[in-house]
Amino acid sequence: MVCAVAVLLPLGYLVVRSLGADAGEVGRVIFRRQSLTQLTNTLLLCVAVVGVTTLTALPAAWLTSRTDLPMKRVFALALVMPLAIPGYLMAYALLSLGGDYGSAFHLTGVSIPRLNGFTGSLVALSIYNFPYMLLNLRSGLASYDTSLEEVARSLGHRPARVFFSVVMPQLWPSILAGGLLVSLHVVSDFGVVSLMRYETFSYALYQAYQGAHGTRGAAPIALLMMALAGVFIVAELLLLRRVILTRAGAGQARVRRPLRLRAWKMPSMLFVGLLLLIGLAVPIFTIMYGAWGTALGSQWRSVRTAVLDSLSVSAAAAVAATLLALPIAYMARRYPSRLSLSLERLGFLGYATPPLAFALGLLVVTLGVVPGLYQTTFVLIYAYSLHFLAEAVGPIRAGLFSANPKLEEASRALGVGPVSTFLRVTLPLIRPGMIVSLSLVFLSVMKELPLTMLLAPPGFETLSMNIWQYTEEAMYASAAPYALVVLGVSAMFVGVLVFNERGAA
């Protein structure tokens, strides 16, 4: 209940605030032509990004988890690495790569067109979101029952048919969950679309906020965005309801045997290699090329301060979000009721709310209700953990899906009380999910931009703030050291995440 209030407070403020404004003015802002354009642009981008990521991540996930693809572990690790590259950095990389003075021209003498607008946003956001889809699909593939696949094989279905008739239906929840996550990213992305100058809701919202009307001008757009996010959430709720994933039947799931690729080995390698080139090699190369010749020594002190600032809030927020997510996911899974399920959805609501508006709401609430907390790290961490609650709930929920409730009953029958049962049975079973939750939130906070910009205490400068500010001013070289640090730290965490996934499977 406390969580619910915590999420709803800024949202409620937003609604009240926009309703409090002149109703006619709100109507004018919502129903003008730009809004329709913004809506079309946003939806177009969502559909395109979900489409591109699904089509690329599905074969990649399957190849890296179920086949005898050589160097599977390396590929699996490398493919999720783009997760570590923030969207705005990706946009910066693409922008600085093309064009007459781009790094591609510098290096090869060939000028490739500079990506911007819709195409630029699509490419940058797809690369950035690809790992989220991939992780969802991989965990879906890791947790489902392969004996069903064997049953289909035994009934005379060829592997390709097995994939569509047996594997795909079981993967639907993963695709839906991934698609929802990606869509929400796209709707609330600010870094990419602002740099690519593609007018979606969030870009428009930022412009309105910077404009003459401030919050009053921005609030109606925020409402439209929230409505859009609401549609996604309801859609997932309706679709997921029909899917039940607990393994039925006796005994334990058998250990899987990888499928042999044979002649498809080379094409598969090429495909995965191409994904890596686009998603990882190009941006990393661009970042490094930009950092080439930059005197790192002169920036060392400020880089170190930024690292410490980023680490402290990221870690605190990751722990807070996971602790919040645990009861929410648990209640929704074990004691499904209207209340507990809508609580679970609230996590997504906090996530889907445009961060700028969320931060704005929080600022005014703290000013009005608890001025002592205004511009403190507490509010910052509060905002982070609620905003990224969905990322923490997802993996824990997925873990609970595959943990048989009978195990808890078995523990109770052995004389172990509910609390001990949770600690000794449930927790170890969902621990892999919890580690994924922690890592995801940690990474997201490291990269988070709008919330940090508005809520950071004076003098508090995270890595992402530095990167964005320098990128904004087209000082790509100055941004590079910070980007390298983010890349390194994130890579370590992605490693932990993949290692853990392997252990759980």
Place this chain on the structure above:
Amino acid sequence: MKAPLLCVHNLTKTFAGYDSPVIRDISFCVYPGEVLTLVGPSGCGKTTTLRTVMGFEQADIGEVKRGEEVLQGGVVFVAPERRKIGFVFQDYALFPHLSVLGNVMFGIRGVPKARKRAIATEVLWMLGLAGLEERRPHDLSGGQQQRVALARAIAPGSRIVLLDEPFSSLDPDTRHTIRGEVRMLAERAKMAVVLVTHDQEEALSTADRLAVMRDGVIEQLGPPEFVYNHPANRFVAQFLGRTNLIDCQASGTMGESPLGKVELERAATGAVTLSLRPEHLELHKPIGGRPSGKVIAREFKGHDMTYHIRIGIGEYLVQTDAACRFNVGDPASISLRTKAAIVDDTEAEPTKRVRLPLA
């Protein structure tokens, strides 16, 4: 007789959203060293009964007592973990994150770790699982998983064990062995075992006493031989194996039936239904004074033989020894080896034909 370890009295449970109860007025007691088997078709409430006794479900009314201690009754409801009752799940529900030893040690409490290990090792040894301590559940065969589940349930020292369809996913040989082990455990450790199954043969061979359930009600409770030979009603008669249900006009201990005059197990008057097991009948060449019919089919089963005989409009099953004395088409008549069991059934249903038992 010794005091019962577990007593259930008038247990009734209705699931939320349903009008009628899933179990109604369930009463039974289990004594030390005894295996009580709840048997019935799927959906008859046997698993719900077990879960209610364990405390996974809370009964609407009724009482559950362990010895003299009330576990459920009135305002008392003891949580499952405080009931000191072992439970074995149909799909075993072994903890996948723990080793075999870890699973068995899980419920042992209040002793130092070394002692726990010793107890668990001993229980594992007793069930023939020595050497598997460090294995993970998914590395075990079905029978081994079943034994681990059993070991885990009895390791904490509970003297009452509830088994929910414990053998349903085992092959017949393993099933037979483990069934024997459960019986032996009950006798040696003086435990009270309640076992749920839908398999009548398993119920008959495992139980010291048998409770046949239908639609949430216990239809009959007693030793397997008694229930088998003296079924309380038509349902029980048919559920526990093949039988011939025959209409009969009774007067005193004698009755007039399509098979001729029969001797009844007790005095009755008017129309009654008899349950005659195929092995309670004998096949003859036609003899005077008894209606005769024809052999229409025979099933050779190795150790015995079952004949299908048509007499009048009725068809009857007779089990004989394996020496084949009749061929299809031969004339034959039937007599009784024992007194006929009367099935008191209020269902008014014409029983001209023999109905084959439920598979």
